[in-house]
Amino acid sequence: MLKIILHAQNPIMPFCEPARELRIQNTPLWLHQRNLLAPYVTRELELKQGDPLQRVREPSIVYRDNLFFDKYYIDEFIRQAVKLNRPVRAAFRADDPAFKEHALPLSNSYTPAGSLYLADLWYYPNGPMAGVEPLVVDLQAREIGYYHVPTYMADNSGDLVFQVPLRSLIAIDSWVHVFIADMVFGQFAHGARFEKRLNEDLAFKLKIIGKAIYEGRQVLECSELVKIGKNCVIDPSATIHGPAIIGDNVTINAGAVIENSIIGNNVNISQDVQIMLSVVGDGAFLPFRAALFMTTLMEHSMLAQNTCLQMCVIGRNTFIGAGSTWTDYNLIPAPIRARDGNGKLSISNRPVMGGCVGHNCRIGSGMIVYPARTIESDVVLAASKERRVIDRDITFAESDHHHLKLSHMHQTPYHKPAKEISESW
Numbered sequence: 218m219l220k221i222i223l224h225a226q227n228p229i230m231p232f233c234e235p236a237r238e239l240r241i242q243n244t245p246l247w248l249h250q251r252n253l254l255a256p257y258v259t260r261e262l263e264l265k266q267g268d269p270l271q272r273v274r275e276p277s278i279v280y281r282d283n284l285f286f287d288k289y290y291i292d293e294f295i296r297q298a299v300k301l302n303r304p305v306r307a308a309f310r311a312d313d314p315a316f317k318e319h320a321l322p323l324s325n326s327y328t329p330a331g332s333l334y335l336a337d338l339w340y341y342p343n344g345p346m347a348g349v350e351p352l353v354v355d356l357q358a359r360e361i362g363y364y365h366v367p368t369y370m371a372d373n374s375g376d377l378v379f380q381v382p383l384r385s386l387i388a389i390d391s392w393v394h395v396f397i398a399d400m401v402f403g404q405f406a407h408g409a410r411f412e413k414r415l416n417e418d419l420a421f422k423l424k425i426i427g428k429a430i431y432e433g434r435q436v437l438e439c440s441e442l443v444k445i446g447k448n449c450v451i452d453p454s455a456t457i458h459g460p461a462i463i464g465d466n467v468t469i470n471a472g473a474v475i476e477n478s479i480i481g482n483n484v485n486i487s488q489d490v491q492i493m494l495s496v497v498g499d500g501a502f503l504p505f506r507a508a509l510f511m512t513t514l515m516e517h518s519m520l521a522q523n524t525c526l527q528m529c530v531i532g533r534n535t536f537i538g539a540g541s542t543w544t545d546y547n548l549i550p551a552p553i554r555a556r557d558g559n560g561k562l563s564i565s566n567r568p569v570m571g572g573c574v575g576h577n578c579r580i581g582s583g584m585i586v587y588p589a590r591t592i593e594s595d596v597v598l599a600a601s602k603e604r605r606v607i608d609r610d611i612t613f614a615e616s617d618h619h620h621l622k623l624s625h626m627h628q629t630p631y632h633k634p635a636k637e638i639s640e641s642w
Contacts, residue, residue, distance in 0.1 A: 218276045220254055220261040221345070223337065225283035225326075229392060230556055231575035231593040231610070232532050233631040236283035236389035240515050240533075241398045243481045243496050246389065247282060253291050254278065273344040281337035283326065283389045285398040287406070290384035294354050298340035301352070307338035307386065308351035314380035315358035319387070319397045322566035325558035326388035336386060356382035361405055363511075364569060377568055381405045383413065390558030392573040392591065393565055395530050399513045404477055404494045407460050411442075446482065464499070478509075481516065498533065512571065521582065529571035532594060537574065538582030545571040545588050555589040556610070565589060572607075576631055579618075594631035597621075 229236050237247040244252070257278065264270060278295070286294075298305050309316040311332050321327065327334040333351050340352075364377035385402035387394055415422050429439040435458075436442070442459025445451070449463060452471040457463070461475060464482035469475070472489040481499035486492070488505040495509040498516035503509075508525040515532050521539035528545050531537065546569050547553060555565040572586045575594030583600045586607040592598065596611055597618035618627045 218257050218259060218278060219273060219344075220258040221270070221277055221279040222250075222261065222263045223279065223281045224263065224265045225281050226266055227390075227558070229389060229395070230560060231392065231573055231591040233575060233594045239389065239395060240496075240498055240513075241285050241389070241395065242403050243479050243498055243516075246285060249285070250280070250282065253286065253288055257295060270345060275344055277339075277341045277344050279339040279341070279345060281326070281388070284336065284338060285385065285387050285389055285394075285402070286338075287385040287402070289410075290354060290356070290386045293384060294338070294352065294386075295340065297352060297354065299342075302342050304341045304346060304349040305339065305352035306349045307336040308333045308353045309336065309356075309386075310353055313356055313358065314360070315356045315382040315402075318380045318566060319401055320394075323391040323393050323555060323557040323563055324388055326390050336388065338386070354384060354386075356384050356386070358382045359409060361409060363405075379405055381409045383410055391556055392530050393555050393567070393570070393589075395513060396511075396528065396570075396573075399496045399530075400494060400511045400528075403496070404479070404511075408477055411460050470505075487522075515576075527571050528569060530573045532574055532576035532578065534576055535574055535578040535580070537580045538584065538600075540582050541580065541584040541586070543571045543586045545569050547588060553589050556591065577628070579627070595627075595629040597627055 225235055228234055229239060232239060239246055241249055294307060311334060327336060330351060335351060339349060358380045360378050361381045362376050362378045379401045381401060383406060385406055387398055387402055389395060389398065425436060425441050428441045429436045432439050437458040443457050443461045445463045446465035448465055449467045451469045454471045455469045455473040458476040461478055463480045464484065466483045467480055469486045470488045473486050474491045476493045478492045478494060479496045481497055483500045484497055485502045487503060490503045491508040494511045496513045498514055498518065500517040501514050502519040504522040506523050507520045510527045512526040512528065513530045514520060517533055518531055518535040520526065520537050523539050524537055524541045526543050529543050553565050553567055553570045554562040555570065557563040570589045572589060573591045574580065575592060577595050578592055579597045581598055581600040584605060584607060590607050590610055592611045593613045595613055596616040598611065599617045613632050
């Protein structure tokens, strides 16, 4: 099968780079797509905007490179498409709970078509041609709660829930979609599939229980649920509950707690760190008493001691200082707005939402960040009398390093000077 990749050129803010370069489930999105399609594809072709497509006459799968899909969705999509043997395009029902609640808000990638929304994923049995019909693959969403809000703080929505799909497809148009792909369509979906199999497959249940008894561990701690890589050093007092994946060369010190998370390679987790429903990138460092809850920390970033991130997305090579607080809930239950695919503030459809920091940022200690605020890549923020509370989005032009005598020592790879850009041509 031929794979044709269409480039999504728009950068995802505040990262200042296209979605294909961002890590989802601790893998660059372009590599994640390639790995899942590898069993079906014999050759590939990349088309940038404006590039002509030569006529081909072979089975082809075409997709835009800002799509995150999992194995369960893409396998079912290809199975149904091949069976139909007609040109088809991936579609969602407008009332599909997972799509309506999590994928559609803040997005500009879906094409309305009556009661359906079309995604940028096609299958052609004899090469690309005009005229396709929609193919709806049920996401098999199920409602899972994640927050119990006290009645004196809650609005009419009551307890907070996610519509978790067992099959996932989402276009990454906003940083919020990175959060959704990693947490709702990633970690929560892993747990939901595990629970479903546990309830339906008696042999699997007996295998899990037998392995736990043999290893003398609780069920959630046994090696069937906690996958540990090579050359790891894990203190006996650390607690790891699955489903969880620990990469190679990871150090986990005394008192650390890890639950249903992905930990990359060469990660250092210090004493009393807590990581729950999160994704930690390769080479990250979490000093003592740092905490992550439903948060993405991309590769080679560092979260200093006594800082807790809830429902946040942090870019690569970023440092966040000690004692900082990322708030995630409006004290008065007003709608939380976030940047959509067009860069405008829109309703996020999320009653609870943390913030987002781009790549290569340096955030000083003791900051307080309001819900859904973003800090652009290459920004330096030092706590001061004038700025300790971040109540709006921070752009590169507002970075503190512009006012420092040693500003030339701060590299800004995501904001090249005009002279350097012209010389590169």
